[in-house]
Amino acid sequence: MAEKILKSIKMNFSSFLFALVITLGIYISLEELYKYRNTNNFLIFSLLLLSIYFIELYIRWQNHSKKVELNLNINDNVNELSELVHKIILPVILYISLVTFGYYNLSNRFLPFILLIVFFAFFILSINIQSFLENKVSVESKTHYVYDILKFLIFFALSDSITNLYLNQGKNLLIFGLIMGLISLLVILLMIWRIDKVNKFSIIYSFVASFFIFFAFLILQSRGNFNAFQSSLILLFLFYLSVAIIHHKLSDTLTSSVLVEYFIVIILVLTIS
Numbered sequence: 001m002a003e004k005i006l007k008s009i010k011m012n013f014s015s016f017l018f019a020l021v022i023t024l025g026i027y028i029s030l031e032e033l034y035k036y037r038n039t040n041n042f043l044i045f046s047l048l049l050l051s052i053y054f055i056e057l058y059i060r061w062q063n064h065s066k067k068v069e070l071n072l073n074i075n076d077n078v079n080e081l082s083e084l085v086h087k088i089i090l091p092v093i094l095y096i097s098l099v100t101f102g103y104y105n106l107s108n109r110f111l112p113f114i115l116l117i118v119f120f121a122f123f124i125l126s127i128n129i130q131s132f133l134e135n136k137v138s139v140e141s142k143t144h145y146v147y148d149i150l151k152f153l154i155f156f157a158l159s160d161s162i163t164n165l166y167l168n169q170g171k172n173l174l175i176f177g178l179i180m181g182l183i184s185l186l187v188i189l190l191m192i193w194r195i196d197k198v199n200k201f202s203i204i205y206s207f208v209a210s211f212f213i214f215f216a217f218l219i220l221q222s223r224g225n226f227n228a229f230q231s232s233l234i235l236l237f238l239f240y241l242s243v244a245i246i247h248h249k250l251s252d253t254l255t256s257s258v259l260v261e262y263f264i265v266i267i268l269v270l271t272i273s
Contacts, residue, residue, distance in 0.1 A: 016123060022049060030044070097153070162179055192250070217236060
């Protein structure tokens with residue numbers, strides 16, 4: 001396993017370096033803003049990170065394969081809107097989410113582990129973007145799961161931030177719950193959109209799952225048994241199960257036994273909480 005990882009790093013050293021710079025930059029930005037209260041340095045590092053990301057995209061676009069046609073034609077093989085959302089907008093949203101997450105968790109002992117996942121996500125993202133622009137279809141399809149990782153990270157970071165905001169204010173639980181449900185809905189719809197399964201049924205499933213997350217948020221905060229970080233982990237787990245059920249349903253693989261297993265796990269989590 002270790003040999004495979006080292007081999008992958010050697011073959012994709014530029015992606016490794018890119019992910020390392022972005023991850024370290026995020027941590028330094030968080031420290032400058034929240035530990036040292038230096039807004040100017042935070043803005044400088046933020047602009048540098050965005051510049052590095054867009055410069056990297058531009059360099060790779062300059063060297064892209066002629067087989068990859070990037071235009072505004074919705075009838076060709078490339079959905080430019082989807083690529084724009086997943087390759088540009090999502091990473092920016094993730095950065096913003098991590099900044100808000102870092103405000104409450106800069107001293108959290110799990111932050112290095114979260115940043116390790118962020119590093120892995122940007123490493124795979126870089127490989128995916130390069131494979132897409134070089135028309136390496138096989139590699140791109142094998143690394144396309146990274147966009148769901150980005151969405152899970154965004155959901156987790158935002159759920160932690162929203163929970164902390166509520167705990168600090170101590171009121172308007174319903175409003176914070178609705179915000180949590182809305183975030184769930186948007187992230188689920190983005191996941192469904194990525195696999196081209198958006199229809200009236202998938203939208204209904206998304207609303208049901210989002211209401212479930214909204215309800216779970218209300219229960220967690222009403223009982224008050226967990227801190228914000230723990231609550232966010234529980235919400236992430238429930239969110240993952242909800243997405244898994246929707247995926248099974250859209251893929252026609254949702255059997256009664258699978259549904260019962262997921263339902264039992266969800267009830268256990270809510271009961272324990």
